[in-house]
Amino acid sequence: MPDGWSRSLDAGQLADRRTDIDFSIPLAQLARLAPQLAGGAGHAKGRAAFVREQGLAVVDLAVEAAVPLTCQRCLAPMVWPVASRARIAIVADADAAERVAPEFETVLAPGGRITVGELVEEELLLALPIVPMHADRADCGVSAAGERAAEETQKPFAGLAALLKGGAGPDEE
Numbered sequence: 001m002p003d004g005w006s007r008s009l010d011a012g013q014l015a016d017r018r019t020d021i022d023f024s025i026p027l028a029q030l031a032r033l034a035p036q037l038a039g040g041a042g043h044a045k046g047r048a049a050f051v052r053e054q055g056l057a058v059v060d061l062a063v064e065a066a067v068p069l070t071c072q073r074c075l076a077p078m079v080w081p082v083a084s085r086a087r088i089a090i091v092a093d094a095d096a097a098e099r100v101a102p103e104f105e106t107v108l109a110p111g112g113r114i115t116v117g118e119l120v121e122e123e124l125l126l127a128l129p130i131v132p133m134h135a136d137r138a139d140c141g142v143s144a145a146g147e148r149a150a151e152e153t154q155k156p157f158a159g160l161a162a163l164l165k166g167g168a169g170p171d172e173e
């Protein structure tokens with residue numbers, strides 16, 4: 001069942017049977033995430049473990065992914081690593097959601113039906129930065145504009161050389 005993550009499933013039934021679902025989902029096939037991707041490669045991997053807790057259908061979701069994004073400072077590709085773990089209560093309507101204990105995230109699932117893909121996509125979207133940028137500014141522009149960056153770093157040395165030639169330093173006083 002290679003695409004089990006995209007099937008509509010009955011969360012209550014999965015919880016009562018304590019079903020574990022291992023998944024490997026191509027990131028490009030997650031419709032809401034796809035427009036943010038800087039490339040088609042990459043998978044979200046992990047496990048969705050369904051249990052019944054406090055009368056609720058709960059999924060213990062572990063997701064790992066290396067998400068290709070575009071740095072908004074230098075517009076070069078970058079990779080955002082995600083390693084998330086969440087306990088999500090699956091509820092049928094907003095009233096039920098209000099009664100869920102605060103230690104759970106909640107997902108509204110009309111009729112109690114969900115797909116593992118939806119749960120994983122929601123976790124990934126929560127884990128991604130609103131404005132992705134290279135964490136270290138020194139990484140910016142290295143891959144996309146490497147030559148230009150190298151030229152710019154040489155300029156200060158050229159200026160220093162001219163200064164030394166002129167001999168107009170503060171040492172003359």
Ligand SMILES: [Zn+2]
Binds near residue numbers: 074076134139140
């Ligand atoms: Zn950057």
